[in-house]
Amino acid sequence: MFTFYASSAPQITRSALSSDNSTKFYDANGHVISRLGSQNRDYVKSKKIPKTLKQAVVSIEDRRFYKHGGVDPIRIMGAAISNVTGSSLGLQGGSTLTQQLVKLSVFSTAASDRTLKRKAQEAWLAIKVERHYSKSQILEFYINKVYMGNGVYGMQTAAEFYYNKTLDHLTLPEFAMLAGMPQSPTLYNPYKYPKYATERRNEVLNAMVKNKVITEQQAQNAKNISVQRNLSKTHAKAKTSEKTSKYIDSYLKQTIEELHDKGYKTNSGLKVYTNLDLNAQKKLYNVANGTSSGIVYPSNRFQLGATLVNPNNGKVLAMQGGRKIKVAFGLNRAVQTGRSSGSTAKPIMDYGPAIQYLKYPTYQPVKDTPYTYAGSDKSVMDFDNKYQGTITMRKALVESRNIPAIRTLENVGVPRATKFLKNLGMSFSKPLELQNGIGLYISSEQLAASYAAFSNGGTYYKPYLIRKVTQVNGVTHKYHSQGKRAMSPATAFMITNMLKGVMTDSNGSGTAAKVSGLFEAGKTGTTQYPDDYINQVPSDSSMDSWFSGFTKNYSLAIWTGYDHQFKANSYISPTETTIAQQIYKSVMSYISQDKPNTDWTKPDDVVATTRGGQTEYYVAGYPGTVADNSSSQTTSGYTVDRGSDSSNTTVTQPRSNESSERSDRTTESSETPTTQEPSGDGSGNDNANSSSASSDSSAGGSSDTSNNTDNNTTPDNNAGTDTNGNQTNP
Incomplete structure (x- = not known):
């Protein structure tokens, strides 16, 4: 042998x-x-x-x-x-x-x-x-x-x-x-x-x-001599900088992590071929760290994490893990999961599952009326502290209304919503709860990959950075992401169609991200400070601000905020919540210049209809609306059996031409998020909040980034609150 x-x-x-x-x-x-x-x-x-x-x-x-x-x-x-x-x-x-x-x-x-x-x-x-x-x-x-x-x-x-x-x-x-x-x-x-x-x-x-x-x-x-005696404090032979090193810092760090996960060591003479689009990476870096984009950052401590993926194969094309700091020596914020995603969770946990499992049409009536979590005195509120009564699902998503999202998730059921998220590559160590419908602890990489499934018609591709590794002996291993059906083409199209309005509707929450003439869709997300801290910051301030958007060619997700959001002057002002949108707009407009600009095509089983001057959509065979909270819910002309946690829906004989809507049931929950989602009109002032800017103007780039996250923000579960009861918001 x-x-x-x-x-x-x-x-x-x-x-x-x-x-x-x-x-x-x-x-x-x-x-x-x-x-x-x-x-x-x-x-x-x-x-x-x-x-x-x-x-x-x-x-x-x-x-x-x-x-x-x-x-x-x-x-x-x-x-x-x-x-x-x-x-x-x-x-x-x-x-x-x-x-x-x-x-x-x-x-x-x-x-x-x-x-x-x-x-x-x-x-x-x-x-x-x-x-x-x-x-x-x-x-x-x-x-x-x-x-x-x-x-x-x-x-x-x-x-x-x-x-x-x-x-x-x-x-x-x-x-x-x-x-x-x-x-x-x-x-x-x-x-x-x-x-x-x-x-x-x-x-x-x-x-x-x-x-x-x-x-x-x-x-x-x-x-008897200390091992640290005579150690140099400066390194004459430290790894030398290359022309591309500052641009690829975050991407390279994650590539090395992926390489190790595959069982390789970097000291073995490998040739590692990645999916990096260097032009896109340079643009993302420059937007994050420079001033050429016209984006005004409140301070050097203001951070971001962003991931760009190809929705048609899962390739990670660019990644930015921070600004004004070398990510190789610290946290890669593009893949951190310690911050709530706010309302970016709504398409993937609330409304996507509602279309997939309950066959909601885009004009489904949903209630924006007072709501309190069952078993508590915690109420869900919106950024304007107002109620709009019964509105359509489209309007609720476009304007990022929180109560309709929670009510929709309640109708879907957390188990089915969890199944939907699992199909999008997300698993959680503890069971999700209702409040996660307006905030999930996920990374920008996970978010970009999940929205990519909307873009490509319902297929999830696990994001990956390495496409090929060649060993010193010439043996080559190739890698790719096997696509998996995550939702029906109808669900993907209808969510995408509604998310367009987030950027184009006058009341949309993400109009600051809109690239003129580009077919795109996206969603905003912000999180508010917990009740026991709210008096220490302006009432309209936020802890986190997100934007996730996509075209048929790209999916880009961005988180912005401070590593230590409970330190003085570490909040996000209302105008600063649009920075994530501005980053998206600058990067997406640049990388889309030479790409085909095509709109999404309606699947054959989706039917268009006109409601109130608005083109709406429903899945063929379900032309009505689904009523809330009934084991045998009613549609216009059909009885729909919700059944168990299944994507199938049984249609029986027509009963009447009227739809009924019963009051929403409540679900036990020990923690309740307080909500905040300002409508971005795209015309907000880009200047930083004065108090934040003045106190941070001399802050060093790495002064606040030695630890992955502030100890006060590490969640002990996947719910919409962390270990200190900090509430997350859309």
């Missing part, structure tokens, strides 16, 4: 052994956008590598390095006994230093590639390497190839990064620290994890004593 596997082993060359192990990232056009590690490495020849470092590496990695021929049977037996007995006994793993070099030079480090075949080929190639190269050369290759954390490859470069010194100026404890790092560069980072770095360094010193290259006293003296 060994012979069979070895016969198919890949070729190994001097170039592969000596080259850096950087991973290259490409955009959608095949252009290199980043190289992790290659630009940082300073290669050092064997004669310039200090003897102490060589001794440290051999002692901790392969004590019998100078005695074996690439594979060490004694070492393998020792490792096997150690594994069986559960005692390390000072023994090491079965792989020799030469085998480790082969693995780094030829094979993928993906967990899925840890097979018997791969180990056999690795052993055979290690024997070949030992036949062609001296021990000194092999050690030179290894010391120059290993990953040392922080985007640095090779121990010479690591010495300059961590100590601002060359190898020949390091001390014994510093040699020991570097020699121990390759096993786990992240865990043994002396800046971040000094305790683990100290333990590993001391382990190396003990191995050197056991290998008789230093004395017990030398080891003890070295152990």
Whole structure:
């Protein structure tokens, strides 16, 4: 079997052994956008590598390095006994230093590639390497190839990064620290994890004593020195900036996360081909960080998270995880799920399911009348603190009225709404509640992908950034998102048609986002401060502001707000709630210039009708309206059995030409959101709120972003409130 596997082993060359192990990232056009590690490495020849470092590496990695021929049977037996007995006994793993070099030079480090075949080929190639190269050369290759954390490859470069010194100026404890790092560069980072770095360094010193290259006293003296002593506060060999680095910061961070999720490591010489549209990414970055778009941000602390996807395949084309900050060292707000999405939840949790499961027409009568959650004294209100009586579903969605949304969700039922969301790729750790109908804890990536299903006629594609990975041995893995039917084409079309009005109707909440002449649809969302904090901010202020919109070519979702919304002057004023819309408008108008501008086509089973001068739609066979809150709801001419949590609806014989509407039932809920959704008329002042702007004008870009989210805003469930009872709003 060994012979069979070895016969198919890949070729190994001097170039592969000596080259850096950087991973290259490409955009959608095949252009290199980043190289992790290659630009940082300073290669050092064997004669310039200090003897102490060589001794440290051999002692901790392969004590019998100078005695074996690439594979060490004694070492393998020792490792096997150690594994069986559960005692390390000072023994090491079965792989020799030469085998480790082969693995780094030829094979993928993906967990899925840890097979018997791969180990056999690795052993055979290690024997070949030992036949062609001296021990000194092999050690030179290894010391120059290993990953040392922080985007640095090779121990010479690591010495300059961590100590601002060359190898020949390091001390014994510093040699020991570097020699121990390759096993786990992240865990043994002396800046971040000094305790683990100290333990590993001391382990190396003990191995050197056991290998008789230093004395017990030398080891003890070295152990007495802090592992953080002499660490550099500036990094001469930090990862160098490329032309595209500032633009792709957020996208690259998420790509690396996705790469790790697939079982790859970035220090394995990969070629990673992404779906990045670099022009769209640059535009998104510039709008977020520059002034050319004409958007006035209240301060540098004002943040955003945005994701752009292709609705026809799920490819993530661009991603912005913040502004005035380097996302690689902190939170990527494009994928955070700690902020409520406000009224952007209504199409995907309330009205979409109502059309899908209850066959609501776009002119379905819904009640905008006083509403209190069952079992509580919490009332649902709208931004204007008024009621409009019975209105159509279209009007309720266009103007983002909250009470009709909650009543609609109540009729649909949370279980069916949860099923609808699951079809859109969303799962939640705890059961959803009625108040989630006006606020879900989801990311801009999830929101953009869910609205994309409206755009393409009802198919959900899981968003993804990586389309292809090529390993050092030439093996290529391709990736794509398999489309899944999430809703009927009728549901997608009717929601899209209503969401157009959000941007075009004079009373629509998202008119500031409208791109003239472009066929598009979208939805706003804002969240209000909880009752116990409302007196500390202006009554019309918001915590979060969202906009999610789409064309047939793109779906773009944007969150705006402050990382620590309970700090002074960290609220969003009414005029600032339109910033998310302005970002959308600037980006969407730019990326749509050379794309076909086509409208959505009505599916065959959708019927158009005129009501009050407005073109409305219903699903064929359901020409009337559905009454509220009855196990046997009535439509004009038909009785509709709501039945169980099923997308099917049974139609029986016609009864009458009148529709009945009974009073809405209520559902038990312990928390109740207070609501706020201003109508954006597109003519609002773009200037920042004066109090916020004046106090934040000197704030640094990273002053408020060291933590992912403010501790006071982390929800312990998926409901419309967080652990402190902070209420979310549309």
